[in-house]
Amino acid sequence: MKQILFIVGIAFLVSCGNTKQSTEKVEEEDIEITKHGDAITEEGAVSPPNFLAQFEGKDSLNIKLTANITDVCSKKGCWMKLDLENGKSMRVTFKDYGFFVPLDAAGKLAVIDGIAKIDTTDVATLRHYAEDANASQEEIDAITEPEINYSFEAVGVIIKEKNAI
Template sequence: MKKVLLTTLFAVFALGAFAQSDSYFGEKISDKGAVAATELPKKMGSKEKMTAKVTGTVESVCQAKGCWMKVKTTDGQTMRVSFKDYGFFVPKDIAGKTVVIDGEAKMKTTSVAELQHYAEDAGKSKEEIAKITEPKRELTFVADGVIVKK
């Protein structure tokens, strides 16, 4: 009887250890009320910035440290997501995963130097980096918290 009980307990704990769950980074947030990243540009309209909770698919992540990620929005576009006060990072292997981010979306003109830095972080070649010669007006997001869905 003891062997059956111990075996059962061991199996339950082993399954629990291997069960995947959502991963949280930064502030602990929930996914309640999140809008699709594809809807965010429309929701922003002509606003320069707004508080938002968004869910979307990660296209790429900074391969240096996980200090930013790109989330797919509309028409093949992406939104660069950075993390509040450089206070946390995300795993570098989450491309293709669904995330929920909570924070502030804003329109920003990104300088050539910053765009080149991001390209370097993404592992682009020197030739690709050299082709970046114009600043870019783009949708960005500063996340207070991130959920990486299982």
């Protein structure tokens, strides 16, 4: 009887583990997909040109976007940059600093869901971002003016190999 109670107790403890995970890996026909933050789908995601067209005349936009990842924070994956296909990129941060993306995500495709904004990034923040991206001291010192740009606060991210989306 003691053995049965012991086995039931162990099974109960194992089943009580934390079931919420902020990162999930999925294999679809040998294509690695990672999911971070809130659960999102690819359905309804727009391309960078469609995103820019929808954003015109607005200062913020709740949207789902798919784009190439060009850069990732080299320290812990706390931000990434996406190619907007117009010669510019957009910095993506993650809601409430609640999740990160893999450090090797550059060169892959991302589907992000959240809020895009137009904002001004001050010199101190730009220099901090440059440090995170392992820029040289010369490159960091060359940052002398604020930038007006797009930013995005994502609640969820899907990352795939480029040929998978």
